[in-house]
Amino acid sequence: MDKISGNALRGHLDAMVLATLAQGEGHGFEIMQRLGSAGRGALELKEGTLYPVLYRLEAAKLIVGKWETGATERRGPRRRIYKLARNGRRDLKRRQEQWRHFTQIIGGIVEAPA
């Protein structure tokens, strides 16, 4: 199967990132990798795609990010750890319902027997 990308992802990426963070906090690069493996080869998000999503979600207060320091710190470039905010968890639930609704409606149309 070919890659899922471009327009097909529009409007669903936010939910994907929120859902990923619902499994546990993580930094951008890591989220990218988690999505990559969850995508079973069908997803190939690049940095230029993912990071702007994180900035958007943080600006909307759905996730909170902070630079790794002290205890957790390790060597290498600085990392920004993101986790779901209260609003984010609520929002995720809403988006999950919308997802089911979306697939049901659109699926019913696209897969209608000829």
Place this chain on the structure above:
Amino acid sequence: MDKISGNALRGHLDAMVLATLAQGEGHGFEIMQRLGSAGRGALELKEGTLYPVLYRLEAAKLIVGKWETGATERRGPRRRIYKLARNGRRDLKRRQEQWRHFTQIIGGIVEAPA
């Protein structure tokens, strides 16, 4: 449930229109209505959304349109009847497979149990 619109539809509208025409040829306005009723209140496509899709699909030779004349004609404004082209039927099949793939992958991520 709220309306499905905007970005969520991106990349799926073409498949929806092809699938609609797979049920039988029809003109733009009619396709809009068929989608509306298939959408069970969740879809509210406007002309400015649908017609450009038809032009795009026709330019891509996935559908063929011709102005209604003679036998089929009736009173009122002229109507352009579209039907699936051979390529279109092939393309629809491909898009249906992609849709299943898409929902499986993205659904697996969005709906992952916390």
Place this chain on the structure above:
DNA sequence: ACATACTATTTAGCGTTGCTAAGTAGCTGT
């Protein structure tokens, strides 16, 4: 010292495409 490679983040600019909003036009009913 220099190159390569991997982790990690940032950002400018682009292209697709669905939406807004308005217009044209023919027909019917009041």
Place this chain on the structure above:
DNA sequence: ACAGCTACTTAGCAACGCTAAATAGTATGT
């Protein structure tokens, strides 16, 4: 005349995922 429905057209907008390149820290190899 006017409203209202069918039917099509189109200019311009805005969101957002993608391309591509830059910056920076660490590790390894020559």
